[in-house]
Amino acid sequence: NAGVTQTPKFQVLKTGQSMTLQCAQDMNHNSMYWYRQDPGMGLRLIYYSASEGTTDKGEVPNGYNVSRLNKREFSLRLESAAPSQTSVYFCASSYRDTTNEQFFGPGTRLTVL
């Protein structure tokens, strides 16, 4: 049982390049989330998927797109990376019924030059 896995672990992009961050969970969770964490800050929700086939914007969705490929996988795409998107990106998943204990992946550290 691997929990939540993310790839890649590290990535450096140039301004304007695109990339997709991958996330997968093997806990049969309904809901999946993408957060970003900037230095000295808490986590801010980018997008989430309450269930397979649905996605919704979070607090900071601009510049990002997501795809809930199936129940296991939830990807985050940066179409045209900007230096302001330099951050650590975390994926999480949960059952999300009357509580919301989320399980987090190890994170992707992204630098945009």
Place this chain on the structure above:
Amino acid sequence: GESVGLHLPTLSVQEGDNSIINCAYSNSASDYFIWYKQESGKGPQFIIDIRSNMDKRQGQRVTVLLNKTVKHLSLQIAATQPGDSAVYFCAEANSNSGYALNFGKGTSLLVT
């Protein structure tokens, strides 16, 4: 807008002492609260949660206290160990927003 905040950005305690990390929230509709621990270079790890119909919940060496009157949440760690050194985040959620978690900025706990 609504916010979740922490009283102290850093906390230094000696090994063996008890630690108390505080958190204030402003959304009166919050009905679910959760504490996470984040070690350097890792994702957040669940510690303990509490629903708004409770004022206290205990886990292994940890206790969460909820005071809805003053919208205050605390995490108590008993007999703090070096392995407890990390950043601790509180988060709140409510059924109106589908239990989407709203995270605070975090408190750094250093055990010496």
